[in-house]
Amino acid sequence: MLPTLADLLTLPAFAGAEVLSGQGQLGQPITWVHVSEIADAARFLSGGELLLSTGKPLVDATDAEAALYLRSLAEGGAHGLALELVRELRGLPPALLAAAHAADFPLIVFRQEVSFAQLTRAAHARILRPPASAQAPSLAPLLDALSETGRSAGFMQAHLGAVLALPPRPRATLLGTLGTLLGSNFNVAESARRLGVRRQTVYYRLEQLRAMLGDLDDPRRQLALQLALEIATASGSAEDTLS
Missing domain, CATH: 1.10.10.2840 (PucR C-terminal helix-turn-helix domain)
Structure with a gap:
């Protein structure tokens, strides 16, 4: 069984994650975790992903572009966006947060530096873990x-x-x-x-x-x-x- 976003947030690697919107959607299953630093990331989604970003696509974005970015992820099937507010982006664009609230979309921030490699490794280990009831293949x-x-x-x-x-x-x-x-x-x-x-x-x-x-x-x-x-x-x- 795939873990929910709420399940992933309990992993030690996700310590410090702050959920700013979409709390009612944390029970959605997460199929994969991707690091993405492009504005049109939605076109690569297959559904159920959690995206990790330093916020590079939002650094010079207008309010309209920030809102469009968030809506495109939600409409593309992503189940969450996690931003590290340390390097590229130091503050959360108000238009982005407003769009996340409007779409009831999980928006998560880390206010300290995190290792995306550790986050994806921990998440994928949980995603790929066979269910406890799984049995060995049998003829x-x-x-x-x-x-x-x-x-x-x-x-x-x-x-x-x-x-x-x-x-x-x-x-x-x-x-x-x-x-x-x-x-x-x-x-x-x-x-x-x-x-x-x-x-x-x-x-x-x-x-x-x-x-x-x-x-x-x-x-x-x-x-x-x-x-x-x-x-x-x-x-x-x-x-x-x-x-």
Whole structure:
């Protein structure tokens, strides 16, 4: 879940931030934080951004230009503007504040020098943080769908039939090697380390697998093989040595 502007303002990096307008809009989600020092920043917005600025676009702006700047950000989908009133701009233009109040737009100021790099880093770490309830990616939904439609066995045979027809020992060896290769993105050295064999052994087994299964390079084919292996393991077709 994306953080709100109110959430970001609680981060230590935002200490000292003073909200001058738009207090009722602090619950809006923030999609990204940008540093912008141009007057037409609105044309680059995709929606939900918090803009950081030293106020350079406002230094020589007339009242009308300052108001237009603020309105363009609000209409462009920005969810807030934070100004550092230290270097380029020392005081807040009254027309800018009036426009922010009229648009109920969050206008934030820092009256001390701040590091925009720290602000963006802290904000983006929060924006990109996975939700607490997030689970690791799983093939379970696809496996359940195949099982519920009675297609599991046919799918497994279609993709692994040639290997499954082998005697138990070579079947388990090759399926175990295939699973390890898939799990390491076909890194032969890493697969050899995980299997406890020499790289030449993995290359030899890989040639056998290619001869029996065909193309192993297509990502879609690899996903299908991973699903088929999961089904084989669950059904016992791959022997216990795969686990």
